[in-house]
Amino acid sequence: MLLTIDVGNTNITFGIFDGKTLITTFRMTTKLLRTSDEYGVSILDLLERNQIAGADVKNVITASVVPDVMHSLNNAIVKYFGITPIIVGPGIKTGIRVVTENPKQIGADRIVDAAGAYALYGGPVLVLDFGTATTYDLVDASGAFVAGVTAPGIRISAKALWEDAAKLPKIEIRKPSSILAQETISSMQAGLVYGQIGQTEYIVKQMIAESHYENVKVVATGGLGRIIANETDCIDVYDPNLTLSGLRLIFEKQK
Numbered sequence: 001m002l003l004t005i006d007v008g009n010t011n012i013t014f015g016i017f018d019g020k021t022l023i024t025t026f027r028m029t030t031k032l033l034r035t036s037d038e039y040g041v042s043i044l045d046l047l048e049r050n051q052i053a054g055a056d057v058k059n060v061i062t063a064s065v066v067p068d069v070m071h072s073l074n075n076a077i078v079k080y081f082g083i084t085p086i087i088v089g090p091g092i093k094t095g096i097r098v099v100t101e102n103p104k105q106i107g108a109d110r111i112v113d114a115a116g117a118y119a120l121y122g123g124p125v126l127v128l129d130f131g132t133a134t135t136y137d138l139v140d141a142s143g144a145f146v147a148g149v150t151a152p153g154i155r156i157s158a159k160a161l162w163e164d165a166a167k168l169p170k171i172e173i174r175k176p177s178s179i180l181a182q183e184t185i186s187s188m189q190a191g192l193v194y195g196q197i198g199q200t201e202y203i204v205k206q207m208i209a210e211s212h213y214e215n216v217k218v219v220a221t222g223g224l225g226r227i228i229a230n231e232t233d234c235i236d237v238y239d240p241n242l243t244l245s246g247l248r249l250i251f252e253k254q255k
Contacts (some may be wrong), residue, residue: 003057004247005085007064007073008109009132010155011223014043015244016052022241022248024050036072040080060085061251063108063243086254088112093253095119098145109243110148114139116246117219121237124213126204128235129243130222132156134196136203138211147211149203154196154224161188175227196224197231204234 001023004015012030016023026046034042044054060077062085064070070087077085086092088108094115098106109129114137117127123141128134133156136149152160154173162168171185179194181187208216220228220235221242229238239245 001052001056001058002248002251003060003077003081004244004251005060005062005064005073006109006112006243006247007062007066007069009066012069012073013244014046015241015247016047016050016057017244017248020248022244023052025241025244026050030066030069034069034072036075036079039073039076043076044080054081057081057083059083059251061088061247062086063088063112063247065107065109086251088247088250092250094250095253096139096143096145100145100147103145106145106148110135110137111145112243112246112250113137113221114145114246115250116242117217117239118143119249120239120242120245121217121219123217124211124215125217125219126207127242128200128204128218128220128222128225130154130196130220130225130228134199134222136207138207138213138216140211140213147207149207151199151203154192157195158188158192161192173224173227175231193227193231196228200228201232201234 002017006013011027013027015025060083096115113127117125118139123139125139127137133153134151138147162170171188175193176186176189179190181190218235219237221239229235
């Protein structure tokens with residue numbers, strides 16, 4: 001089995017593949033600092049709770065945008081699984097050519113999403129990831145990563161509201177029953193969700209228009225992506241496991 005690990009700013013997401021089939025996923029928070037032993041024991045325990053033995057894991061591939069956790073996490077994989085993980089970075093075959101002005105500035109997670117979307121849905125493809133940041137990445141028909149937009153994610157926007165405005169409370173992020181809000185909580189929810197929908201539709205429309213590409217497939221992923229995808233016609237596919245699938249596809253290219 002293959003263990004795929006996506007280290008994001010908010011969560012570390014793990015996926016177990018048996019061949020091309022995603023068997024299970026689980027998460028742990030990124031911001032809690034852990035030793036290699038704590039990572040190792042936690043991962044083994046989560047695998048066991050999903051009826052998977054640690055010995056069944058034969059390969060590991062990781063993509064990370066949080067360098068601070070990588071030393072302990074990598075040591076945990078080596079110590080508890082006896083495996084040296086593949087790390088997505090320079091020199092790794094991904095199937096994607098980055099042709100932006102400074103390719104080294106493109107995060108591993110965005111490359112993985114682009115690789116997954118291009119392999120699964122073809123190109124040109126516009127990949128939207130609703131994570132800590134909301135990213136919009138354009139891949140052309142040949143598999144070249146040609147442009148990307150980075151915007152504040154919904155949670156970042158929500159946190160700014162309740163941390164910087166003294167009388168605004170922490171709220172659940174969800175679509176309210178109407179945009180015509182009549183009290184504080186639903187007014188915040190309306191601003192966050194409908195604001196994100198409007199941003200999404202405009203950026204998608206503008207990126208496609210300026211690229212002059214035809215038949216662009218728009219693929220979304222990320223924890224809050226389903227809320228947005230359900231409310232707009234500009235997103236063709238919502239794939240919650242796109243990053244994990246991209247990691248699997250990249251792993252297969254290293255064979």
